[in-house]
Amino acid sequence: MIEVRDLVKRYGATTAVDHLSFTVQPGRITGFLGPNGAGKSTTMRLILGLDRPTSGSALIEGKPYRDLPDPLRHVGALLEARAVHGGRTAFNHLLYLAQTQGVPKRRVQQVLELVGLQPVANKRTKGFSLGMSQRLGIAAALLADPRILILDEPVNGLDPEGIVWIRDLMKALAAEGRTILVSSHLMNEMAVTADHLVVVGRGRLQADMPVAQFIAQFSGSAVLVRSPQLETLRAAVAEKGWQCTPSGQEGAVVVTGTTAPELGELAAARGLVLHELTPQRASLEEAFMELTREVGQFAHRAPGQPEPADAPVPGQYAPPSGQPDAGFTAPGAPGAGAGQPRGGNDGGH
Amino acid sequence: MAATESVTINTLPGNGAGSGHAHFGRLLVAEWTKLRSVRSTYWSLITVVLAFPFFSWLIPFLIAHNWNQADPGSRAQVLQDPVSTIIGVGIDLGQFGIAVLGVLVMASEYSTGMIRSTVLASPRRVRMLAAKSVVFTLLALVIGEIVSFVAFFIGQLTFKSVLTVNLGAGTNLREVVGAGLYLGMLALFSMVIGALIRHPAGAITGVVLLLLVISNIIQLIPGAAGKYLYSYEPTNAGAAILTNHTSDKFLLTAWEGYAVFAGWTALLWVLAAWLLVRRDA
Amino acid sequence: MIQATALTKRYGTKVAVDHAEFTVAPGKVTGFLGPNGAGKSTTMRMILGLDRPTSGSVTINGIPYDKLAAPLREVGALLDAKAVHGGRSAYNHLQVLAKANGLPRARVDTVIDLVGLHSVAKKRAGGFSLGMGQRLGIAAALLGDPGIVMFDEPVNGLDPEGILWIRNLMKALAAEGRTVFVSSHLMSEMALTADHLVVIGLGRILADEPMAEFIAKNSVSYVLVRSPQMADLAPKLALRGWRVEMQGDGSAHVYDAKPSQIGDVAGTEQLWLHELTLVHSSLEEAFMRLTASSVEYHAGGTAGTGTTQDAAKPPSSPDAPVWGEAAGDGRAQPPAEPDPSGQPPTPYQNSERGQ
Numbered sequence: 001m002i003e004v005r006d007l008v009k010r011y012g013a014t015t016a017v018d019h020l021s022f023t024v025q026p027g028r029i030t031g032f033l034g035p036n037g038a039g040k041s042t043t044m045r046l047i048l049g050l051d052r053p054t055s056g057s058a059l060i061e062g063k064p065y066r067d068l069p070d071p072l073r074h075v076g077a078l079l080e081a082r083a084v085h086g087g088r089t090a091f092n093h094l095l096y097l098a099q100t101q102g103v104p105k106r107r108v109q110q111v112l113e114l115v116g117l118q119p120v121a122n123k124r125t126k127g128f129s130l131g132m133s134q135r136l137g138i139a140a141a142l143l144a145d146p147r148i149l150i151l152d153e154p155v156n157g158l159d160p161e162g163i164v165w166i167r168d169l170m171k172a173l174a175a176e177g178r179t180i181l182v183s184s185h186l187m188n189e190m191a192v193t194a195d196h197l198v199v200v201g202r203g204r205l206q207a208d209m210p211v212a213q214f215i216a217q218f219s220g221s222a223v224l225v226r227s228p229q230l231e232t233l234r235a236a237v238a239e240k241g242w243q244c245t246p247s248g249q250e251g252a253v254v255v256t257g258t259t260a261p262e263l264g265e266l267a268a269a270r271g272l273v274l275h276e277l278t279p280q281r282a283s284l285e286e287a288f289m290e291l292t293r294e295v296g297q298f299a300h301r302a303p304g305q306p307e308p309a310d311a312p313v314p315g316q317y318a319p320p321s322g323q324p325d326a327g328f329t330a331p332g333a334p335g336a337g338a339g340q341p342r343g344g345n346d347g348g349h
Numbered sequence: 350m351a352a353t354e355s356v357t358i359n360t361l362p363g364n365g366a367g368s369g370h371a372h373f374g375r376l377l378v379a380e381w382t383k384l385r386s387v388r389s390t391y392w393s394l395i396t397v398v399l400a401f402p403f404f405s406w407l408i409p410f411l412i413a414h415n416w417n418q419a420d421p422g423s424r425a426q427v428l429q430d431p432v433s434t435i436i437g438v439g440i441d442l443g444q445f446g447i448a449v450l451g452v453l454v455m456a457s458e459y460s461t462g463m464i465r466s467t468v469l470a471s472p473r474r475v476r477m478l479a480a481k482s483v484v485f486t487l488l489a490l491v492i493g494e495i496v497s498f499v500a501f502f503i504g505q506l507t508f509k510s511v512l513t514v515n516l517g518a519g520t521n522l523r524e525v526v527g528a529g530l531y532l533g534m535l536a537l538f539s540m541v542i543g544a545l546i547r548h549p550a551g552a553i554t555g556v557v558l559l560l561l562v563i564s565n566i567i568q569l570i571p572g573a574a575g576k577y578l579y580s581y582e583p584t585n586a587g588a589a590i591l592t593n594h595t596s597d598k599f600l601l602t603a604w605e606g607y608a609v610f611a612g613w614t615a616l617l618w619v620l621a622a623w624l625l626v627r628r629d630a
Numbered sequence: 631m632i633q634a635t636a637l638t639k640r641y642g643t644k645v646a647v648d649h650a651e652f653t654v655a656p657g658k659v660t661g662f663l664g665p666n667g668a669g670k671s672t673t674m675r676m677i678l679g680l681d682r683p684t685s686g687s688v689t690i691n692g693i694p695y696d697k698l699a700a701p702l703r704e705v706g707a708l709l710d711a712k713a714v715h716g717g718r719s720a721y722n723h724l725q726v727l728a729k730a731n732g733l734p735r736a737r738v739d740t741v742i743d744l745v746g747l748h749s750v751a752k753k754r755a756g757g758f759s760l761g762m763g764q765r766l767g768i769a770a771a772l773l774g775d776p777g778i779v780m781f782d783e784p785v786n787g788l789d790p791e792g793i794l795w796i797r798n799l800m801k802a803l804a805a806e807g808r809t810v811f812v813s814s815h816l817m818s819e820m821a822l823t824a825d826h827l828v829v830i831g832l833g834r835i836l837a838d839e840p841m842a843e844f845i846a847k848n849s850v851s852y853v854l855v856r857s858p859q860m861a862d863l864a865p866k867l868a869l870r871g872w873r874v875e876m877q878g879d880g881s882a883h884v885y886d887a888k889p890s891q892i893g894d895v896a897g898t899e900q901l902w903l904h905e906l907t908l909v910h911s912s913l914e915e916a917f918m919r920l921t922a923s924s925v926e927y928h929a930g931g932t933a934g935t936g937t938t939q940d941a942a943k944p945p946s947s948p949d950a951p952v953w954g955e956a957a958g959d960g961r962a963q964p965p966a967e968p969d970p971s972g973q974p975p976t977p978y979q980n981s982e983r984g985q
Contacts, residue, residue: 101369185790272897
């Protein structure tokens with residue numbers, strides 16, 4: 001379990017983490033979301049004792065990281081930033097880490113095999129691709145069989161097979177009752193990985209809830225219904241006071257203001273045949289963008305802040321519409337599609 | 350997915366990760382692994398191991414070769430402190446290998462990002478710094494002593510035709526042992542500079558400037574202040590152990606000088622440790 | 631339009647790209663997929679004339695890249711975000727590119743605004759974050775107002791807003807009739823972005839078809855049925871010869887049937903439905919199925935693996951990952967056998983729903 005209590009970190013005049021409190025529970029994957037500059041990386045560094053909090057605390061099983069006698073047995077961490085000496089071989093890097101905690105040498109070979117780096121174990125890491133470095137970081141995190149894993153952008157540089165592998169690995173580790181905190185910018189990846197979300201923006205907690213609740217809360221609910229007796233169904237829906245909107249598909253409408261079971265029971269009660277009854281869930285990305293929009297300016301620029309302060313003002317990145325040399329139509333303001341109910345994934349249409 | 354059929358770590362052979370804490374002994378072993386697993390260690394030490402004995406042969410060889418043509422003043426200088434003649438140039442050059450390695454041992458942790466792994470594995474940072482200091486200083490000390498003695502014996506043999514240098518005579522033994530001690534302390538001193546400055550290029554520049562430039566120009570400062578600054582400059586103070594004749598500007602004895610060098614190193618070490626804990630990694 | 635004909639690249643005895651044939655057509659976003667070491671980067675480099683094909687050819691609107699009169703006006707590419715002189719400002723970097731290609735100065739301001747780097751345009755690019763570097767790379771790619779754009783892993787380093795932005799940008803560029811060719815490892819991202827797919831594995835083109843077709847071909851679809859009267863409904867469905875798999879949460883997956891057929895059964899039997907949804911595999915599942923079924927795919931890595939690994943492996947262990955593209959010395963594949971135990975497919979939340 002990770003407990004973050006009233007955590008504050010200032011760099012000069014900039015407040016990177018602003019009275020942040022949340023708890024990461026074991027047995028599930030907690031996604032840690034927020035735009036660049038929101039304070040995610042800083043929070044992770046504070047949890048890991050790399051940075052000192054200005055005030056507040058971050059506890060691992062009740063203790064600050066710096067007070068853990070055998071930290072790697074408690075927490076395995078994969079940082080986004082490079083944390084390896086390029087002149088050292090993968091094996092020696094892990095051997096060093098193993099020796100600090102008295103982890104047997106055999107275990108180094110085992111984790112190297114687990115992540116598939118065996119063939120390059122004795123190569124110096126400066127020649128590693130991003131994906132290989134990522135695997136080495138994962139090996140280091142798993143080395144001492146920790147109860148808690150903190151992974152910053154774990155799929156970076158991995159290929160599709162690697163992405164599935166790390167996702168399955170995280171799920172399996174969570175199922176074993178371990179605590180997993182994973183940050184990512186890839187909403188669609190998080191949607192299929194995380195069980196619970198902690199969202200930060202401008203250094204503050206914006207949401208701490210299960211993924212499904214997050215999506216439900218930040219998007220409307222709607223149901224796509226298809227029926228050979230659509231007109232009768234429409235009338236029944238109107239009687240109930242629910243709204244019908246065109247679905248863009250022949251023979252189907254989108255009904256808002258109700259749930260799929262209610263609609264299904266209505267149809268059954270009226271003896272209407274249904275050919276499709278699909279709850280339209282917003283994607284996690286849409287929900288996230290909706291939250292961003294509600295909270296307003298979400299990230300802030302933080303000079304001197306270690307986390308890449310990418311967006312000076314996020315809104316400015318939205319290309320201005322009506323460009324004189326147009327060439328390119330404005331690719332749409334962020335959050336444009338938010339809140340509009342639709343299938344979780346529109347790639348198959 | 351049920352816990353029993355899961356993928357990973359608990360399915361590796363039972364308690365494969367062992368148990369136990371990151372205590373000092375383990376950190377010593379681990380830091381030794383770190384030291385021996387990068388090439389810069391070997392390159393830097395090879396510089397010392399080759400350059401030091403080479404010049405301890407070359408200088409006596411040239412002097413012995415020209416002994417009969419040399420003026421009495423030069424001869425007297427050699428006779429007054431033959432050990433210093435043997436090891437002087439070699440250690441002047443060889444010390445850079447040690448100094449550069451010392452800086453790299455700490456500063457490369459920062460330049461490569463390794464420091465993050467290091468303090469994650471050993472969040473008690475002072476303990477880690479202590480372990481690193483012990484391992485690296487011992488290595489430099491052992492190599493320094495071996496190389497110093499080898500260099501001395503090479504010089505002794507080369508001088509044989511014109512003069513006899515007896516290890517037991519005068520301050521000779523102290524100077525040879527002192528050469529190793531000096532290299533050992535310089536190693537730790539440079540490492541601490543690396544820890545303070547954290548950028549390899551900057552820290553190397555700093556140490557080299559100190560050894561080559563500052564230690565010399567400081568004696569141009571007139572008056573008593575100049576003498577004090579000159580004598581208490583760490584590398585000047587430390588190098589007093591390598592000779593039996595110091596300039597009249599030098600206010601300390603050989604061992605006092607070495608103690609001053611050690612004192613500087615200890616002071617900076619404490620500062621480095623304090624900053625290491627305070628600063629974000 | 632980009633056209634590859636019998637495109638082949640060998641490095642010594644290693645074949646990186648093996649008689650690749652594909653066409654990237656204008657007006658849509660074409661995704662370029664493949665595992666590490668499959669030949670993606672080599673192919674993109676050959677398209678841009680950075681590498682010479684060993685045999686075969688690849689042309690841009692019918693002309694090889696190195697014969698193009700004004701390459702930047704025809705093709706814009708984002709390959710390596712950090713291919714910028716760190717000491718130069720974003721503005722100057724683009725100005726240099728514009729001058730070299732005879733493009734008007736005003737165009738630089740236009741693309742800087744377009745990618746949203748206006749506020750940092752005069753700052754040294756060396757201090758840019760990965761995401762900002764990525765935006766600068768995109769600005770450079772769009773500088774010549776090219777009809778063809780190529781992006782290699784464009785979402786790298788971008789935050790959620792940036793990811794959404796570039797996805798919409800690519801769609802907008804395609805909608806304008808440009809040719810958009812984009813490589814990515816992120817299947818979930820590709821599923822939302824690409825209209826058409828080119829899949830490469832071990833240097834060979836494994837698929838070149840529309841997204842929907844690709845998923846349909848390489849996936850198993852089923853109908854997700856929820857009902858409060860499942861105990862009555864399931865046997866009725868099974869009776870029709872459809873395979874019904876009960877799920878832990880009380881729903882059922884029905885194979886070989888259309889949703890309308892199931893709806894008709896429920897209607898006839900007067901049974902209540904709470905959900906009736908056609909579920910396709912995700913692009914990721916389809917991709918994995920395709921690459922796993924391509925036997926050569928895994929052949930490279932199965933030999934000479936340690937034994938402890940196998941002993942240590944639990945029954946349902948996912949494959950040891952395959953990586954490739956060791957920076958220096960080409961491909962080396964660690965053990966990777968196809969799905970060892972028939973582990974049931976994970977029920978991905980983002981399964982394709984709807985038609």
